[in-house]
Amino acid sequence: MNTELLNLFPKNYMASRERFRGQITHVQEHWPNAELHQYALAEHPELTLDWLRAEALTQPEKLIILTTGEHGAEGIVGAAMMQLFIEEYLPRLNPQNTGLLLVHAINPWGMQHNRRVNSNNVDLNRNFIGDGKIFIPAANPEYRPLHPFLNPQKTLRGSLCSKLEFLSKLIKIMVSPGQSALRSGMLMGQYEFSQGLYFGGGQIEEETWVMVDLYRKAVQPYAQILHLDMHTGYGPRYQMSLVNSPTERRAPTELKTAFNYPEVVAAIPEEFYAIQGDMIDWVYLLVQTEFPEKMLYATAFEFGTLGTSLPAAIRSLRAMIFENQVHWHGALREATARRVQADFSELFAPTEKTWRAKAIADAQQAFNGILRDQGFF
Ligand SMILES: [Zn+2]
Known part of the structure; x- marks a missing residue:
């Protein structure tokens, strides 16, 4: 090397x-x-x-x-x-x-x-x-239904229970009609939620x-x-x-x-x-x-x-959501906040x-x- x-x-x-x-x-x-x-x-x-x-x-x-x-x-x-x-x-x-x-x-x-x-x-x-x-706040109507999932308005709890909660919400979104809107609705960008992702x-x-x-x-x-x-x-x-x-x-x-x-x-x-x-x-x-x-x-x-597999996509989304959640609402434990920060760093600067x-x-x-x-x- x-x-x-x-x-x-x-x-x-x-x-x-x-x-x-x-x-x-x-x-x-x-x-x-x-x-x-x-x-x-x-x-x-x-x-x-x-x-x-x-x-x-x-x-x-x-x-x-x-x-x-x-x-x-x-x-x-x-x-x-x-x-x-x-x-x-x-x-x-x-x-x-x-x-x-x-x-x-x-x-x-x-x-x-x-x-x-x-x-x-x-x-x-x-x-x-x-x-x-x-700038039109309603420019991306696909984002609005995703907002509660992408931007939880509360302190991040311990990492295991937060991960399970994230996963169960994600599955609900993925099996609901219009799940194809998840990626496009999110990544297109939104102009409505000033503390939200994208x-x-x-x-x-x-x-x-x-x-x-x-x-x-x-x-x-x-x-x-x-x-x-x-x-x-x-x-x-x-x-x-x-x-x-x-x-x-x-x-x-x-x-x-x-x-x-x-x-x-x-x-x-x-x-x-x-x-x-x-x-x-x-x-x-x-x-x-x-x-x-x-x-x-x-x-x-x-x-x-992280890559393009489904598990990688899930990990990457989770890292983004948790980092933003901790930024605005904090984490219950300092160790959880540190882990969230480390996961986020690996996502953008391996x-x-x-x-x-x-x-x-x-x-x-x-x-x-x-x-x-x-x-x-
Ligand atoms: Zn970039």
């Missing part, structure tokens, strides 16, 4: 941010004009969105955007891939015609507190509502505004844009999936060949699941409506963690060495395939 590669995974938000900021000197060896920027959260000024930006030195043609930590807790794996990209791929790009936008922790509060959501409980990947659309917010969040501004400014000089966004939690355990926007014109089968990459899916209900307020969808919308002459390929790296090594290998294969296909080297 290559321990140097495993060191790519940071311990926590603060250590990761410090390392990221330190990369500026390395980037400046290739792009002397590179700049490090920060945005401090209004209510948590010690937490920042950090980004490295560099314009092409002579002839702006291509822009590469790498983003991480939109779902805070997923930022540990995201930061590993960012560091990998900076060390291995950045030196192979052409600074003369290529610009960079590298974003560390879109959701710094979530990364610091090991939550997916921001401090307002908003899932930022349900918050990029554009195209003149507004809450997309009631307005555009601060972090979302920062990103919207950043994207709009960054893409302007470039004819071709590549955007790679790092996530964890979905898909097979030892296989990263490229998850494309439904807006992407090329089919997954075509892209598998073009990238020489085994797992490419589109974010449509048959292959993945539908999402409202998705960031990548918003970037496509930005380019289509404001810069229709530009070329864009944007995708999410989804590093699978610690197993074999998992981490495979995640790096998959990212290398995808970076190689995509950067070559898109003409970056």
Whole structure:
């Protein structure tokens, strides 16, 4: 096992941010004009969105955007891939015609507190509502009947009795008519229950505004844009999936060949699941409506963690529900709260060495395939 590669995974938000900021000197060896920027959260000024930006030195043609930590807790794996990209791929790009936008922790509060959501409980990947659309609380009627199951309004009891209660409720939902709505109703996002899972917010969040501004400014000089966004939690355990926007014109089968990459899916209900307020969808919308002459390929790296079996799906749902329940209502015992936190961490930042090594290998294969296909080297 290559321990140097495993060191790519940071311990926590603060250590990761410090390392990221330190990369500026390395980037400046290739792009002397590179700049490090920060945005401090209004209510948590010690937490920042950090980004490295560099314009092409002579002839702006291509822009590469790498983003991480939109779902805070997923930022540990995201930061590993960012560091990998900076060390291995950045030196192979052409600074003369290529610009960079590298974003560390879109959701710094979530990364610091090991939550997916921001401090307002908003899932930022349900918050990029554009195209003149507004936030409608009743936007997802399938979620409402699931609310009591997904968001228990009480203190979490001992872990065994809570697990049994969870399972009996789950079985009731699964045998009732309309059980197919469980996954879609939940994952699409909801705008009604502000303490619930997959809450997309009631307005555009601060972090979302920062990103919207950043994207709009960054893409302007470039004819071709590549955007790679790092996530964890979905898909097979030892296989990263490229998850494309439904807006992407090329089919997954075509892209598998073009990238020489085994797992490419589109974010449509048959292959993945539908999402409202998705960031990548918003970037496509930005380019289509404001810069229709530009070329864009944007995708999410989804590093699978627990896997796709039914028991894995149940474990993963339980980890999400318990973590949110403990956050709002506490746990009867401290030990239960700790176990819930540990299960949640494993769901979004697995610690197993074999998992981490495979995640790096998959990212290398995808970076190689995509950067070559898109003409970056
Ligand atoms: Zn995510």
